[in-house]
Amino acid sequence: xxGSPPQTLSAPNPxxxxxxxLVPCAGNGxxxxxxxxxxxxxxxxxxxxxxxxAALRGVHxxxxxxxxxxxxxxxxxxxxxxxxxxxxxxxxxxxxVFNGLNALRxxxxxxxxxxxxxxxxxxxxxxxxIDALIDACVDDPVGGLLALKLPDTLKQEQDGxxxxxxDRSDKWLAQTPQMFRIGALQQALEAAGDAVTDxxxxxxxxxxxxxxxxxxxxxxKVTYPQDFALAEAVLAARxx
Numbered sequence: 001x002x003g004s005p006p007q008t009l010s011a012p013n014p015x016x017x018x019x020x021x022l023v024p025c026a027g028n029g030x031x032x033x034x035x036x037x038x039x040x041x042x043x044x045x046x047x048x049x050x051x052x053x054a055a056l057r058g059v060h061x062x063x064x065x066x067x068x069x070x071x072x073x074x075x076x077x078x079x080x081x082x083x084x085x086x087x088x089x090x091x092x093x094x095x096x097v098f099n100g101l102n103a104l105r106x107x108x109x110x111x112x113x114x115x116x117x118x119x120x121x122x123x124x125x126x127x128x129x130i131d132a133l134i135d136a137c138v139d140d141p142v143g144g145l146l147a148l149k150l151p152d153t154l155k156q157e158q159d160g161x162x163x164x165x166x167d168r169s170d171k172w173l174a175q176t177p178q179m180f181r182i183g184a185l186q187q188a189l190e191a192a193g194d195a196v197t198d199x200x201x202x203x204x205x206x207x208x209x210x211x212x213x214x215x216x217x218x219x220x221k222v223t224y225p226q227d228f229a230l231a232e233a234v235l236a237a238r239x240x
Contacts (some may be wrong), residue, residue: 018113019134019218020104021056021065021177024096025049025120026073026089039120040075044235051123051235053081058127061134062116068100068108094194094202101186111183114138117199118177123221124234125177129216133179135215137189143180144211146219147172174198175215 025039039049049067056065067076070089086103090096097117104115116133118125129146137144151170156163178199180188185199192205200210222231 017110019061019116019138019179020109020113020182021059021062021116021118022100022104023049023052023056023065023067023083023118024100025067026070026090026096027093027120028160030144034189037073038222040052041228043123043222044232044239047075047079048123048222048231049075049120049140050079050081050220052118052120052125053083055123055125055127055130056118057082059134061131066100066104067120068096068103082155090194092150092194093198094189094192094196097199098186098189098194101182101189104182105111105186109182111181111186113182114143114179115185116177116179117185119221122176122219123217123222123231124220126216126219129219130177133213137179137211140205140211142210143184143206144213145178145198146175146217147212148175148214148215148217149173151217172212174200175219175221178210180210183238 027037027039034171040047043051056062064084066084066086068089069075073087076083076085076113086100088099088103088177090099101115103134116130133144133146150168150173154166154168154171156166180199180203185202188202188206192202196202196205203210218234220227222228
C-alpha cells in the first residue's frame, strides 16, 4: 500500500459494521481518447478523480476510502488526497475491485463491513446522493446501487437497423456507488468471474436482488470525449 498521508484503520466494532469507499482507478481511458488515464484528465481545474474523492470526503459516515491503481501508477505520490492507495489494479474492473477488497481486508476491515464501490470517472456524484444510498441500504439484507430509470425509448438493433422497440417501463441505468457487504461481494466476484461489469451483476449471479435507489442524470460516467465538456459545465454551474 502507498499514499500520502497513510491512514490507519481503527479497531473493528462488531456492533457497528463500518462503511468504506472503494474507487477502481486502474482504467486506461481508451474510449475517452484522453492523453493518459482519463481519471487524471483535468476537469474544471483539477484531475477528474479528485472531484470524485472530494464528494466521498463529504460523506462523514465513511470510515475511509481506498483507491485501487495499476502497478507503477505514481499519481497519488504527488497529489495529497488523504486516501489509502493500493497498486493492485487488474486487467478488468472486476479483478480490480476484487483485489481492492482483499487489500481492505488486509488492512483490518471486516467481512460484514459495507463497501461502496464508485467509478473514478463519475466525478459529478454528490455527498447527498451517496448518503441517500447509505440510508436506503444500510439495513437491507443484500445492499443496492444508485440507478436511473431509463428516460429514452429503447431500441433493439439488428444489422444496423431497428429490430424492435423494447419496453422501458422496468429498465434502469446502473450507476455507482454500489453498496454491498465486503465478504458477500468477495464471494460474488469470485463466483461470477471477471466478465461482470459491475458489482450488482456479481451479486445477481448468486441469485440475489440488489435494491435500486434513484440517482441523478448528472451522475453519469465520463466515457467519451464530449462528456468532458458536459462535466466541466456542470461543475462550473455548481461553483456559480
